[in-house]
Amino acid sequence: MARATAGGFNATRGEKTFDVINIIIMLILLVITLYPFLNVLAISLNNSQDTVRGGITILPREFTFENYRVIFAYEGLLQGLQVSVLRTVVGTVLGLASASMLAFTLSRVDFQARRFVSVFLALTMYFSGGLIPVYLLMRDLHLIGTFWVYVLPGMVGAFNVFIIRSFIDGLPYALQESAKLDGANDFTIYWRIILPLCKPALATIALFLAVGQWNSWFDTYLYNGSNETWTTLQYELMKVLQSTQQGGANMRGSNEDLSKLMNQVSPESIKMAITIVVTVPILVVYPFLQRYFVGGMTLGAVKA
Amino acid sequence: MEAYTDKTPGKQAAAGAAEQSGLSRFWRKMKSQKVLYFMAIPFVLWVFVFSYLPLWGWTMAFQDFKPGRTFMEQDWVGFKHFVDLFTDERFYLVMRNTLAMSFMGLIVGFTVPILFAVLLSELRGKYFKRTVQTVSYLPHFVSWVVVAGIVTKMLSTEGGAVNDLLLGLNLIDQPIQFLAKGEWFWSIVTASDLWKELGWNAIIYLAAISGIDPELYEASRVDGANRLKQMWHITLPGIRTTISVLLIMSIGHLISIGFEKQFLLGNNLVMDYSEVLDLYALNYGLNLGRFSFGTAIGIFNSVVSILLLFAANGVLKKVTKESIM
Numbered sequence: 027m028a029r030a031t032a033g034g035f036n037a038t039r040g041e042k043t044f045d046v047i048n049i050i051i052m053l054i055l056l057v058i059t060l061y062p063f064l065n066v067l068a069i070s071l072n073n074s075q076d077t078v079r080g081g082i083t084i085l086p087r088e089f090t091f092e093n094y095r096v097i098f099a100y101e102g103l104l105q106g107l108q109v110s111v112l113r114t115v116v117g118t119v120l121g122l123a124s125a126s127m128l129a130f131t132l133s134r135v136d137f138q139a140r141r142f143v144s145v146f147l148a149l150t151m152y153f154s155g156g157l158i159p160v161y162l163l164m165r166d167l168h169l170i171g172t173f174w175v176y177v178l179p180g181m182v183g184a185f186n187v188f189i190i191r192s193f194i195d196g197l198p199y200a201l202q203e204s205a206k207l208d209g210a211n212d213f214t215i216y217w218r219i220i221l222p223l224c225k226p227a228l229a230t231i232a233l234f235l236a237v238g239q240w241n242s243w244f245d246t247y248l249y250n251g252s253n254e255t256w257t258t259l260q261y262e263l264m265k266v267l268q269s270t271q272q273g274g275a276n277m278r279g280s281n282e283d284l285s286k287l288m289n290q291v292s293p294e295s296i297k298m299a300i301t302i303v304v305t306v307p308i309l310v311v312y313p314f315l316q317r318y319f320v321g322g323m324t325l326g327a328v329k330a
Numbered sequence: 331m332e333a334y335t336d337k338t339p340g341k342q343a344a345a346g347a348a349e350q351s352g353l354s355r356f357w358r359k360m361k362s363q364k365v366l367y368f369m370a371i372p373f374v375l376w377v378f379v380f381s382y383l384p385l386w387g388w389t390m391a392f393q394d395f396k397p398g399r400t401f402m403e404q405d406w407v408g409f410k411h412f413v414d415l416f417t418d419e420r421f422y423l424v425m426r427n428t429l430a431m432s433f434m435g436l437i438v439g440f441t442v443p444i445l446f447a448v449l450l451s452e453l454r455g456k457y458f459k460r461t462v463q464t465v466s467y468l469p470h471f472v473s474w475v476v477v478a479g480i481v482t483k484m485l486s487t488e489g490g491a492v493n494d495l496l497l498g499l500n501l502i503d504q505p506i507q508f509l510a511k512g513e514w515f516w517s518i519v520t521a522s523d524l525w526k527e528l529g530w531n532a533i534i535y536l537a538a539i540s541g542i543d544p545e546l547y548e549a550s551r552v553d554g555a556n557r558l559k560q561m562w563h564i565t566l567p568g569i570r571t572t573i574s575v576l577l578i579m580s581i582g583h584l585i586s587i588g589f590e591k592q593f594l595l596g597n598n599l600v601m602d603y604s605e606v607l608d609l610y611a612l613n614y615g616l617n618l619g620r621f622s623f624g625t626a627i628g629i630f631n632s633v634v635s636i637l638l639l640f641a642a643n644g645v646l647k648k649v650t651k652e653s654i655m
Contacts, residue, residue: 038483038556039559040556040557041556044452044556044557044558045452045454048449048452048453049453049458051449052449052450052453052458052462055446055462055466055528056461056462056465057527059465059466059468059469059525060465060468060528061491062480062483062484062491063468063480065483065484065491066479066480067484069483071595080488080489081489082489124373124376127370127373128369128370128373130369131366131369131370132370134366136363137357137363137366137370138359138360138363139366139367139370142373143370146377147374147377150377150381150382152582152630152636152639153385153636154381154384154632155381155383155384155385155387155388155628156384156387156388156611156624156625156628156629156632157608157611157612157615157616157624157628158387158611158615158616158621158624158625158628159384159385159386159387159388159390159625159628160384160387160388160389160610161616162387162397162621163379163380163383163384163387165335167379178380179380180380181376181380182373182376182377182380184377203614211365212363212365212366212369212639213365213368213369216369237471240473241471241472241473241474241475243473243474243475244590244593258473260473263475263476263479264475264594267475267478267479267482267594268594270549294483297479297483298483301476301479301480304472304473304475304476305476308471308472309471310466312467312471313464316464316467318535320533
């Protein structure tokens with residue numbers, strides 16, 4: 027913002043008032059955004075008996091790792107953690123490979139089927155078969171109760187393809203032509219030339235895919251709700267959160283271990299500790315990818 | 331580009347049937363692009379299976395679908411399930427909830443990020459600005475499960491920050507059981523959504539604002555415009571296109587607001603306020619095994635969404651000359 031820092035004029039009193047009010051608004055927003063996370067963190071690190079007394083804000087009063095020790099002794103959580111990591115890795119790799127490959131073919135103006143594939147893909151952004159037809163399709167494909175139901179159905183994402191394509195469109199075409207003259211085929215061009223140059227776009231899409239996989243819980247609820255082998259971390263957290271809520275009618279596979287766990291320390295401390303375990307990986311990753319996804323979002327919006 | 335798409339010499343040789351030469355040229359070109367085809371076709375089939383094939387399932391809405399029977403053995407019942415749907419009292423309650431939450435979400439979730447982007451771009455300190463921006467993206471990346479947990483904690487009657495604050499300010503003398511009271515539910519969902527997506531939804535506006543020519547601001551300052559006037563006369567008109575496009579897109583998604591928030595924040599006590607269309611399809615369609623009825627709800631949802639998208643596009647095309655189609 028050149029204009030904001032441009033010197034050479036004296037700020038009037040009105041300007042100063044504006045700046046002060048603006049800064050105050052932003053500070054309030056910072057507090058509203060950060061306080062809940064810090065509060066949850068503080069409670070998760072506080073002695074559970076002490077927490078019941080209330081009054082914990084952003085610092086633990088009686089510091090302890092006991093809550094974490096208890097949740098990591100719970101098998102469901104460890105199983106969920108493994109599955110969540112696995113689906114994040116597999117889902118991201120498959121999603122990146124398919125989106126970049128399709129994007130490459132669509133970026134080639136000479137590609138015969140370009141228009142058809144483009145429209146065919148774009149349409150999927152505007153309709154969906156709906157919950158039940160999709161559920162029955164998964165059943166017919168025998169994907170229910172398997173790991174693959176997490177990564178296969180959403181593997182090709184139209185939005186991701188179009189973001190990468192916009193990025194490839196911005197690369198000089200001469201690179202491809204000279205490789206072609208050297209006798210490289212289209213796949214070699216994609217693999218050796220386009221992919222390495224696409225890193226910023228790929229980083230954005232990888233972040234979107236990874237966060238989507240990591241955060242997903244409804245597919246576990248729907249397809250693997252009572253299947254402990256393929257439970258996920260988000261689903262375990264959801265079960266814990268819903269278990270003590272009034273009604274708790276949304277439960278499917280209720281778990282005996284879970285209630286034992288809750289009685290060991292207080293349910294609240296357990297909830298907060300699992301929330302932190304689920305959230306931390308994302309907090310660690312996203313600030314580093316910020317410059318990529320800001321660019322990626324803008325690219326997508328212009329082309330959409 | 332033509333250079334390597336069709337290198338075959340003497341392509342004019344077959345002067346006889348133009349049609350045939352067109353066709354053979356097509357095949358030749360296809361053969362020369364076989365690698366591109368190999369790279370695209372598997373994914374096209376993939377999209378066909380996972381996105382288009384479920385549309386075939388829409389036929390279920392016109393049958394009394396029984397799992398295990400073949401397509402031909404199903405009983406066809408015409409619009410029976412749609413009649414059932416439109417005569418179900420619950421449906422109107424569900425529509426009320428869906429529309430209430432989507433309109434509240436549209437008004438708040440659409441205007442506040444614009445305001446936030448404009449104010450953020452007016453911040454002078456570079457590092458402060460960057461910090462606010464980075465922090466504002468944070469809630470977008472956490473799941474709704476986590477956000478629902480956080481919201482429940484913040485609104486709880488035992489040491490929840492919101493009740494503590496209201497009690498501390500003497501605005502109330504009894505903690506409010508926010509999540510057990512139906513009349514609060516819509517506001518809670520709207521506020522949670524705003525908390526989660528405010529920073530993220532501002533990204534595109536921030537990008538649009540940074541694309542505005544700085545000289546416009548200089549010129550207006552010479553003319554004596556203050557900051558508020560600049561925001562109104564330069565910044566907002568400068569991002570008008572972006573605003574229109576995003577408005578059309580959000581209207582298109584008006585009734586497909588999803589159900590994650592309602593599912594995770596709702597409970598039996600507030601069911602009459604929390605049940606939205608998708609949740610209704612889940613509870614009364616899938617979980618009860620009424621596949622046909624649930625599919626009819628899904629079709630209704632899709633059809634209304636598409637009509638809204640076209641209507642919004644048409645209106646905005648007239649008013650602002652912007653269009654996404």
